[in-house]
Amino acid sequence: MPRIAGVSPDTRNPLLRMLFAYVRRRFGRDVTPLRGYATNGAVLAATTALELAMERARRVDPKLKQLAELRVAALVGCPFCLDIGSALVRKLGVPDDKLLELNEHRTSAAFTPLEKVVLAYADAMTATPVEVDDAQVEELRAHFDEAQVVELTAAIAHENLRGRINHALGYGSDGFSDGAVCVLAASRGPATRSPVHAAG
Numbered sequence: 001m002p003r004i005a006g007v008s009p010d011t012r013n014p015l016l017r018m019l020f021a022y023v024r025r026r027f028g029r030d031v032t033p034l035r036g037y038a039t040n041g042a043v044l045a046a047t048t049a050l051e052l053a054m055e056r057a058r059r060v061d062p063k064l065k066q067l068a069e070l071r072v073a074a075l076v077g078c079p080f081c082l083d084i085g086s087a088l089v090r091k092l093g094v095p096d097d098k099l100l101e102l103n104e105h106r107t108s109a110a111f112t113p114l115e116k117v118v119l120a121y122a123d124a125m126t127a128t129p130v131e132v133d134d135a136q137v138e139e140l141r142a143h144f145d146e147a148q149v150v151e152l153t154a155a156i157a158h159e160n161l162r163g164r165i166n167h168a169l170g171y172g173s174d175g176f177s178d179g180a181v182c183v184l185a186a187s188r189g190p191a192t193r194s195p196v197h198a199a200g
Contacts, residue, residue, distance in 0.1 A: 001170060001172075002036065002169060002170045002172075003169050004039065004169045005035065005036075006032075006034075006035030006038055007035050008035070009024070011038070019048070029174065032171050032172075032174055036169050050158065050161075054158055057154065057155070060144070060148050060152050063094055064114070064118050065151075065152065066085065066088055066089045066094070067094065067118065068119060068122040068152065068156050069122075069155060069156065069158075069159035070085040070086065070088075070102060071102060071105070071122045071123065071126075072122050072159040072160055072163060073085045073159060074102060074183050074186040075122075075185075075186050076126065076185075077163075077187065078162075078164070078167040079171070080166045080171040080174060081162060081166055081167075082182060082183050082184065083172075083174055083175070083176045083182060084177075086182040087176035087177050090180065090181070096181040099181045102183050105120075106119075106120070117140060118152065121136060121152070122156050125156045125160070137149065
């Protein structure tokens, strides 16, 4: 249950109605956290601008970025982010075995060496305090140029921001992964199949 119910998609505010409609077209349904963000115009403007800017950053393979973001969601434990993130990586063609073994990526044979480097970086960035060191960045630089390292770092940091806001405000699954493999929070073990919510 959300801790902040937020603004209804049926709001009389024309700009918010357009934004809700855009998100509904893009994702096929309403996205609950948007209701909370819409209660504060400055926060909504900042988060929307960041989302749009990050979408334009395309120097890193989107599968790598989405896997890293999904790993962050698992570490933070954000139900909404795990639900939508699992759906987004599936849409990019990431196979279920990688979702099922994401929380064991260090020892899993399902991941390529590069994916393991990226996921380890997501782990180190999401730790508190941050555990990134020079050697880890140099390992990334063996695969990426500087602009790509910055983009990957920003994507991981962005998911930390998103996941922590959504988790703190109580936004749960929106049903994006119903009936499909959905990664669980890292402390809860491996991924599982998400149950299909009853209609109505």
